[in-house]
């Protein structure tokens with residue numbers, strides 16, 4: 001029997017959407033108001049905020065605000081009109097691409113309007129049906145969706161398991177040889193939920209035995225890792241071994257958009273073949289000029305990264321010293337693992353927000369196994385040691401309540 005799409009949607013709202021009625025506006029789609037920073041308004045009250053990827057604190061940096069305002073006043077958001085290839089190119093776009101490439105130590109780069117779309121489209125344009133993709137099982141949705149577009153074979157390796165990656169490379173090599181195809185390995189610099197760095201150096205080492213190109217999504221690594229902020233490859237001493245590098249503007253740049261950097265010829269190929277950029281309007285000039293300003297500050301004001309790590313180290317050490325489990329993070333992403341049911345986790349978050357004025361994100365099943373709760377903290381350069389101290393003290397109190405079963409019942413008022 002044929003179904004009606006609207007009827008189907010009414011019956012199945014999706015894994016998160018099914019809870020929309022109870023959670024919309026509070027747990028999902030909350031509104032954080034005021035200038036971006038560690039203290040923002042949520043439902044009319046100031047809260048200590050640990051849930052924005054404003055790693056370097058650039059969102060409210062006076063020079064950034066000035067550059068954003070002046071470029072918007074000068075050019076407006078309409079300019080340029082058209083796709084880059086047809087009528088939407090500018091000197092600013094090209095300057096930003098050149099500076100980004102230099103920043104991540106590659107020959108050239110191409111801007112993408114949105115990180116997610118850029119990754120999907122880059123994967124799509126790099127491989128054809130004879131090629132084989134090998135990728136990490138816990139990859140971000142943009143990688144998974146790029147892989148879904150791939151018409152050829154793909155092999156997934158267990159998360160950060162280099163041995164399994166090699167096993168999949170052996171299978172991929174056999175198939176690629178038979179088909180006359182190539183191999184693309186895709187992983188992340190930093191896995192955004194748990195904060196563990198990808199095993200980029202070890203995967204680069206595998207190039208000695210296998211013939212493949214490596215594509216790294218370094219959304220959380222750029223600006224935060226490596227001596228100059230060039231990301232995970234620089235941190236691990238293997239930037240050269242990353243053949244195609246992706247960075248987003250949505251995190252340490254505190255902007256929107258992103259870029260893909262690689263060899264000059266590969267980037268030129270992408271300029272003429274990447275569908276998300278060929279068939280879409282170019283990035284507006286104020287965003288391009290805003291990105292140039294942020295990049296300049298990243299290069300010239302290392303104190304932001306230093307502060308970020310001061311806060312990160314204090315937070316992570318403080319949590320561990322207080323007995324919290326933070327897993328295998330070796331980046332700024334700070335997950336705090338707890339055990340409890342979904343109702344307990346919502347009561348806990350409600351208590352944390354309403355009674356301790358702390359706003360952070362919560363990750364529960366199906367993103368993590370049943371019974372696990374992750375409170376995910378994103379430190380920034382503009383948090384203070386007092387913020388860290390207060391958070392650890394508050395977490396100790398709420399975990400005591402969790403263990404005492406206080407979040408099990410309806411004792412905590414429903415939202």
Ligand SMILES: Cc1ncc(COP(=O)(O)O)c(C=O)c1O
Pocket residue numbers: 114115116117119140142188192217219220248249250256257258
């Ligand atoms: C690992 C990873 N890749 C890609 C993206 C997508 O980037 P954007 O927000 O720029 O679309 C994100 C951001 O959520 C991310 O965490």
